[in-house]
Amino acid sequence: MSRKVTKAIFPVAGLGTRFLPATKSIPKEIMTLVDRPLIQYAIDEARAAGIEEFIFVTSRGKGALEDYFDHAHELEATLKRGGKNDLLDILRGTNMDSGAIAYVRQHKAMGLGHAVWCARRLVPENESVAVILTDDVIMGEPPCLQQMIEAHGETGGTMVATMEVPMEKTKSYGVLDVAEDMGAIVKAKGLVEKPKENPPSNLAVIGRYILAPTVLQNLNKLREGAGGEIQLTDAIADEIVEGREVFGLRFRGQRYDCGSKAGFLQATVAFGLERDELRDEFLDYLNEVVSMQRAAE
Ligand code: UTP
Numbered sequence: 001m002s003r004k005v006t007k008a009i010f011p012v013a014g015l016g017t018r019f020l021p022a023t024k025s026i027p028k029e030i031m032t033l034v035d036r037p038l039i040q041y042a043i044d045e046a047r048a049a050g051i052e053e054f055i056f057v058t059s060r061g062k063g064a065l066e067d068y069f070d071h072a073h074e075l076e077a078t079l080k081r082g083g084k085n086d087l088l089d090i091l092r093g094t095n096m097d098s099g100a101i102a103y104v105r106q107h108k109a110m111g112l113g114h115a116v117w118c119a120r121r122l123v124p125e126n127e128s129v130a131v132i133l134t135d136d137v138i139m140g141e142p143p144c145l146q147q148m149i150e151a152h153g154e155t156g157g158t159m160v161a162t163m164e165v166p167m168e169k170t171k172s173y174g175v176l177d178v179a180e181d182m183g184a185i186v187k188a189k190g191l192v193e194k195p196k197e198n199p200p201s202n203l204a205v206i207g208r209y210i211l212a213p214t215v216l217q218n219l220n221k222l223r224e225g226a227g228g229e230i231q232l233t234d235a236i237a238d239e240i241v242e243g244r245e246v247f248g249l250r251f252r253g254q255r256y257d258c259g260s261k262a263g264f265l266q267a268t269v270a271f272g273l274e275r276d277e278l279r280d281e282f283l284d285y286l287n288e289v290v291s292m293q294r295a296a297e
Contacts, residue, residue: 005128013115014059014109046130
């Protein structure tokens with residue numbers, strides 16, 4: 001059995017150019033699905049999986065993200081005075097324990113691998129660490145990272161979340177070369193970042209990882225990969241070259257690519273429909289819109 005995973009890295013230092021002009025002043029991770037910022041979904045998933053220490057890799061212009069985790073004492077007192085206990089509970093649910101969050105800075109957006117490498121000194125040398133990309137919001141029960149930590153408890157090694165995508169979309173993802181397909185878990189014999197041609201499979205890597213300590217050491221090479229960026233996928237692929245095991249977990253759940261506008265809109269609809277207080281009104285509206293669109297065609 002591998003050691004418990006209690007730390008997670010949240011790389012949030014990307015430029016978020018697909019959401020310009022919003023991301024000119026708002027960090028992408030603060031954008032909201034219904035009423036919760038993307039980062040809150042990621043934190044809730046990590047907590048559910050037993051994560052106790054949260055490491056954010058931030059960058060210039062991400063101050064609002066750091067502020068989000070401060071306790072809002074005045075607001076709490078006002079809600080308390082007004083007897084607004086439901087809202088108070090929601091607000092308190094976002095509070096983080098003192099010392100549970102650490103921030104490191106990525107001075108230049110040099111790729112996801114580089115962002116994770118920036119956090120290397122905060123992870124003890126013998127500990128596996130989770131990585132969560134807040135762009136990938138996953139609706140699943142149990143939450144995706146919990147599924148992964150349970151599976152990783154059996155397999156050890158490094159584990160990535162994976163899902164089938166259409167072959168023509170593989171060029172946008174890290175893709176697994178499968179050595180052994182055991183159903184929910186696959187063992188990889190290789191990983192390729194954004195293959196331009198001949199993808200080894202249609203199993204794409206999604207933004208959840210449990211990294212063996214050696215992956216952070218592999219990142220020390222700071223080797224440029226696809227798109228001239230330092231790729232996490234390459235450091236994971238090095239594990240296989242060096243004889244260590246890498247697995248993919250076909251997680252149960254629906255993933256939304258909130259780094260893209262279409263994915264973000266889809267997630268807004270899905271999470272809106274999940275809310276008891278919104279469902280009926282929202283569904284009526286959606287049906288009306290669809291009927292009007294059909295009639296106009
Ligand atoms: P993306 O590839 O989605 O890039 O990064 P991005 O900059 O966030 O967005 P676009 O493409 O310009 O719209 C995937 C994840 O990796 C982080 C991002 O913050 C995001 O969570 N990342 C990426 C970093 O932290 N640093 C980097 O240098 C690159």
